[in-house]
Amino acid sequence: MIEITCSYQRQQDGGYRLRAWESWRLKARTPLTLTDSWAEIWEGLVDLAQASEDEQRGRLKEMGREVRTAFMSVLSTLQKGGFVRLRTRHADEEKIRSSQSPRLAKLHLEVTHRCNFRCTACYLGTQLGTATAPKKEATTEQWVELARQAGQLGCTFAVLTGGEPFLRKDLMTILEALSNNSIVSTINTNASCITSAKARALRSVSLTGVEATLYGYDRASAGRYTGNRPGFSAALRGVRALAQENIPVRVKYFATSDNHSQYERLVRELEPQGIHTALIGHYIHGDIFEGARPSASLPAQGLPQAPVVQKRALPCYPAGTVLNIEPDGRIRACPKVAVHFGNVFEDGLRNVWRKSQKVNAFRRFWFDYCRSEGYVKGARKRSLCPASNLLSQPDGLPDFRRRWQQFQQGQEREYVQLC
Numbered sequence: 001m002i003e004i005t006c007s008y009q010r011q012q013d014g015g016y017r018l019r020a021w022e023s024w025r026l027k028a029r030t031p032l033t034l035t036d037s038w039a040e041i042w043e044g045l046v047d048l049a050q051a052s053e054d055e056q057r058g059r060l061k062e063m064g065r066e067v068r069t070a071f072m073s074v075l076s077t078l079q080k081g082g083f084v085r086l087r088t089r090h091a092d093e094e095k096i097r098s099s100q101s102p103r104l105a106k107l108h109l110e111v112t113h114r115c116n117f118r119c120t121a122c123y124l125g126t127q128l129g130t131a132t133a134p135k136k137e138a139t140t141e142q143w144v145e146l147a148r149q150a151g152q153l154g155c156t157f158a159v160l161t162g163g164e165p166f167l168r169k170d171l172m173t174i175l176e177a178l179s180n181n182s183i184v185s186t187i188n189t190n191a192s193c194i195t196s197a198k199a200r201a202l203r204s205v206s207l208t209g210v211e212a213t214l215y216g217y218d219r220a221s222a223g224r225y226t227g228n229r230p231g232f233s234a235a236l237r238g239v240r241a242l243a244q245e246n247i248p249v250r251v252k253y254f255a256t257s258d259n260h261s262q263y264e265r266l267v268r269e270l271e272p273q274g275i276h277t278a279l280i281g282h283y284i285h286g287d288i289f290e291g292a293r294p295s296a297s298l299p300a301q302g303l304p305q306a307p308v309v310q311k312r313a314l315p316c317y318p319a320g321t322v323l324n325i326e327p328d329g330r331i332r333a334c335p336k337v338a339v340h341f342g343n344v345f346e347d348g349l350r351n352v353w354r355k356s357q358k359v360n361a362f363r364r365f366w367f368d369y370c371r372s373e374g375y376v377k378g379a380r381k382r383s384l385c386p387a388s389n390l391l392s393q394p395d396g397l398p399d400f401r402r403r404w405q406q407f408q409q410g411q412e413r414e415y416v417q418l419c
Contacts, residue, residue, distance in 0.1 A: 002045070072206040111143065153349065157184055166198065188213070203247065212250070252280045313367075314370055336387035
């Protein structure tokens with residue numbers, strides 16, 4: 001859903017002057033002046049932002065492909081400056097509680113588990129594949145069909161990740177399929193495979209931006225973590241290529257005890273080029289499939305992080321608004337916790353979302369789990385991600401799976417009693 005996140009004032013020459021609001025994500029940027037030739041575009045965007053999400057979606061569908069592509073390019077540019085934002089509508093909690101099917105708002109698509117990096121604490125664990133080793137991955141046609149079904153279910157947003165998504169030669173085809181079904185995408189990448197040509201091609205799809213992760217401040221520091229020393233220089237080239245093509249790009253600096261003291265060094269290098277950099281990695285969660293925890297020496301200790309206040313009944317809505325799809329089609333409710341619900345390419349996205357008893361049960365289970373862990377409205381937490389929290393604890397994942405299994409068994413007993 002499009003939201004205006006700036007104050008704006010009409011100028012004597014017929015244009016507008018925009019000033020982005022300050023937020024925890026974005027410090028005040030330089031105001032933007034739109035000339036009179038842009039005034040009509042801005043007024044149309046403001047009018048669209050005032051409409052409901054369903055109406056916004058309908059208007060986007062009515063646009064021809066070329067017009068929609070040009071519109072999303074303008075939108076991406078304004079979002080990069082903090083003047084607008086795209087957000088996903090939160091789930092209707094009563095629908096989740098009563099097992100009615102809520103609207104699918106977001107897909108988290110792991111298009112590949114192959115990667116050209118071998119990061120020390122990769123969350124994929126043994127599921128990670130090499131850049132060239134064959135892994136079971138869905139075909140181009142299957143991903144295109146998934147995009148069509150997702151659009152029919154009302155999905156408006158997708159995150160494409162991996163592994164390294166740019167290792168797939170058909171990535172642009174997948175992005176185009178999402179765009180054609182009015183689904184806006186974000187790409188998570190290490191940026192090392194992005195060339196100028198690939199960055200230029202991204203201008204033709206509906207993209208909110210690219211999130212690129214850097215794992216050090218030079219070849220040596222990054223190479224110690226990724227096992228790919230040349231990958232650092234390639235990643236910087238990729239990030240700059242995106243910026244040059246005006247693709248909204250945000251760099252995440254993954255801090256460890258080995259590199260976090262040099263974070264400002266990278267900021268000084270990238271910010272003059274208009275590339276925003278954020279520090280992440282306050283703690284490292286575990287293997288999402290096995291729950292194994294990385295070495296205790298890896299996390300950067302003592303990084304400043306203010307508590308976050310939970311503003312809703314739930315911190316997030318896995319299976320309530322979002323599903324995670326693995327490269328072979330296996331379905332997870334949460335990107336960080338491997339609890340599976342079948343295969344989307346075998347069972348069909350519509351059947352999984354609207355008819356799966358297991359998915360409906362997980363929606364109800366998530367309420368109980370979050371409440372038991374103190375994730376309630378008004379709670380102050382270091383992180384509002386229950387999954388990261390459980391994966392950072394010894395036996396966190398096995399305990400979560402046991403509780404989920406017990407919940408399912410209780411649901412089955414209730415069903416038998418009703419019959």
